[in-house]
Amino acid sequence: MKRKTWIITGVAVLAFGGLLSLGEDDSDTASADTAKPSATATAEPTATPSETPPSSVIPSPDATQTEALIHALRTVDPGLVVKTDRAVDRARNVCLDIKGGKESATVESNARARFEGGTVPSLTDDQAADIVTAVKTSFCD
Incomplete structure (x- = not known):
């Protein structure tokens, strides 16, 4: 239920930001840019690891990697894979944490939070670490 709330909140924030951008007047921005000397122009801000990139x-994972991932997750706990698509989505988010450079303790904690609930009410630290290993070895290298 928590994940659903986060998704709904995220969609609402993105929609609100989109509405705000529709109200911007490009003519003011263009004239302001041409009035400034080019030597004072700054680089565009880059995305930080905490920002969520587009899906x-x-x-x-491709089909072979998905099969390896599902097998590895079922080895950790068969209840982790009730629906293959859901397990893959959760694993992709774990991979995003890994690629984002988050500390291993944070990646494991987030993996635990993503996979706990339903048929697996709680996971151990070792199981969370095994989930991260499964993601890394199957498709997120």
Whole structure:
């Protein structure tokens, strides 16, 4: 239920930001840019690891990698894979944490939070670490 709330909140924030950008007047921005000397121009801000990239940027396993991932997750606990698509989505988010450079303790904690609940009410630290290993070895290298 927590994940659903986060998703709904995220969609609402993105929609609100989109509405705000529709109200911007490009003519004011263009004239302001031409009035400034080019030597004072600054670089565009880059994305930080805490920002969520579009889903197309998150690594996704192919069919063979998905099979290896599902097998590894079922080895940790069969209840981790009730629905294959859901397990893959959760694993992709774990991979995003890994690729984002988060500390291993944070990656494991987030993996635990993503996979706990339903048929697996609680996971141990070792199981969370095994989930991260399964993601790394199957498709997120």
